[in-house]
């Protein structure tokens with residue numbers, strides 16, 4: 228059985244969160260004179276502290292996902308959300324997490340920053356989790372399992388039944404990083420929230436929503452887990468400009484959907500063009516806005532593309548990714564420039 232009490236760090240359990248001015252008095256809509264936070268009174272749009280609980284934005288995000296605002300924590304990018312998870316649940320120099328390479332690099336970076344052991348269990352050749360190996364790796368001090376789906380850099384979705392098996396058999400937290408979910412036809416794990424008390428989902432406005440510059444990450448979990456994270460987050464971690472821009476964008480679902488559709492069309496066109504290039508050895512199936520490609524010599528091609536003014540991601544040093552390059556899907560023009568450059572290489 229999962230018990231949040233045994234997962235949470237001892238010092239966090241008894242912690243009282245810092246109570247900011249804007250936490251202590253919440254306006255009910257009537258016009259008040261605010262002389263509580265030492266702000267400059269002259270209005271310029273951002274002279275006041277932002278809402279520490281981002282209520283307007285959370286209301287829309289919660290409604291779109293069919294959950295409650297209390298199931299959501301917002302952060303300065305999903306990178307902040309992931310860091311909060313480490314700090315809430317992983318005791319430095321004692322605890323461990325499990326990550327499944329090849330995958331997103333931040334899990335390992337956060338282990339190093341927070342002095343947490345990173346137990347790596349490689350994905351299979353099909354880029355799926357090796358459930359038995361993962362379950363055998365778990366010990367008393369294993370607090371979190373990170374699963375990225377669709378996975379970066381491979382692009383594939385992780386099998387639903389394998390994730391279910393892990394959620395059921397692991398008494399720690401299972402974080403499903405859904406940074407690329409909006410490009411995928413697969414359903415989000417948000418729908419399963421009520422079925423698994425140890426499930427945490429992270430999403431972001433950085434990819435499909437086209438807002439990498441504002442830094443907005445979304446954490447979705449049980450109200451109990453979110454309450455723990457709320458205790459330790461910096462009070463004003465999501466700034467006013469970000470809250471405003473994010474709200475405008477998430478309300479405009481149509482524009483986001485149109486851009487996603489265009490990106491998916493472009494992705495198909497790029498994949499077709501890649502099939503004609505003789506040194507492309509494999510094009511991996513993708514459910515994201517990028518495609519991983521195996522070539523004869525990734526580092527050589529990476530450098531040749533750089534000389535032509537095109538920057539791609541060389542993944543050759545990652546486990547199971549020898550001689551691979553990751554291409555992000557750009558505009559028609561950008562993708563054509565990539566194809567043209569690739570065809571010129573001999």
Ligand SMILES: *Cc1c(COP(=O)(O)O)cnc(C)c1O
Pocket residue numbers: 303304305306307331375379404406430431432433434439442443444
């Ligand atoms: C890009 C990406 C993110 C996004 O992080 P932000 O801090 O929200 O920009 C998260 N997870 C994965 C797997 C990613 O590839």
